[in-house]
Amino acid sequence: MSLHYVEDGPSDGVPVVLSGSIGSDHRMWDPQVKPLAERGFRVIRPDHPGHGKSPVPPGPCSVADVAESLLGLFDELGVAKAHLVGLSLGGMAGMWLGAHRPDRIASLTLCCTSAKLGPPERWAERAATVLAEGTGAIADAAVGRWLTPSCAAENPGTVAALRAMVVGTSAAGYAACCAAIEHMDLVGDLPRIGVPTLVISGAEDPATPPEHGELIADGIPGARFEIVEGAAHLGSYEQHERFTALILDRVGA
Numbered sequence: 001m002s003l004h005y006v007e008d009g010p011s012d013g014v015p016v017v018l019s020g021s022i023g024s025d026h027r028m029w030d031p032q033v034k035p036l037a038e039r040g041f042r043v044i045r046p047d048h049p050g051h052g053k054s055p056v057p058p059g060p061c062s063v064a065d066v067a068e069s070l071l072g073l074f075d076e077l078g079v080a081k082a083h084l085v086g087l088s089l090g091g092m093a094g095m096w097l098g099a100h101r102p103d104r105i106a107s108l109t110l111c112c113t114s115a116k117l118g119p120p121e122r123w124a125e126r127a128a129t130v131l132a133e134g135t136g137a138i139a140d141a142a143v144g145r146w147l148t149p150s151c152a153a154e155n156p157g158t159v160a161a162l163r164a165m166v167v168g169t170s171a172a173g174y175a176a177c178c179a180a181i182e183h184m185d186l187v188g189d190l191p192r193i194g195v196p197t198l199v200i201s202g203a204e205d206p207a208t209p210p211e212h213g214e215l216i217a218d219g220i221p222g223a224r225f226e227i228v229e230g231a232a233h234l235g236s237y238e239q240h241e242r243f244t245a246l247i248l249d250r251v252g253a
């Protein structure tokens with residue numbers, strides 16, 4: 001599958017691929033673009049299968065499918081190796097790539113993610129809800145996990161923009177990616193990840209709380225672990241200055 005993507009920064013720069021959460025598109029990484037591009041990085045922001053402007057997959061996806069769609073984009077763009085920054089579903093694809101295709105990954109920054117995110121029935125139920133009622137049915141709850149309550153209360157415009165991103169995701173695309181998370185278990189892959197890795201959790205993330213990040217960092221040889229205060233699930237958006245500083249450090253800026 002060919003993914004839709006947006007590219008910024010110099011085309012001959014070191015590639016950094018930013019891969020986001022279920023229900024988001026490339027715009028969730030807007031705060032990171034300028035800091036990376038002005039330091040000379042080639043910033044590539046794909047939309048997940050069935051998200052943003054990427055084509056909708058024919059049926060349920062696996063995390064391997066999501067990861068391989070990223071590899072397909074690497075090939076299409078002539079990227080031999082990239083720094084991969086993945087949040088949530090993007091981080092799951094990143095872990096898969098770090099374990100199965102470390103030759104294509106210069107480093108991993110795994111944000112607000114999990115190696116196993118049960119219970120599986122919850123993901124099957126969410127897929128059934130969006131297929132029956134559309135992504136509007138889960139949008140308020142999704143954005144409620146993305147931002148801390150105080151940030152949401154103070155920034156109604158941001159809430160509305162993020163909600164529109166969820167609602168703009170096709171129901172079939174969202175459901176296909178729910179299946180990827182439902183069946184995912186990357187815990188056994190963690191010790192195989194042989195690339196430099198930074199794991200970042202949001203202290204107030206209700207979806208993938210810090211213990212999930214800690215488990216990942218404990219499982220990956222040599223991984224560093226950071227917890228960012230005042231961040232829920234979309235920590236790279238709400239606490240973008242701290243997340244961006246950590247990302248810049250990991251990619252060697």
Ligand SMILES: O=C(O)CC1=CCC(=O)O1
Binds near residue numbers: 023181
């Ligand atoms: O919407 C959620 O529950 C948060 C989330 C888990 C995986 C992902 O990509 O987003």
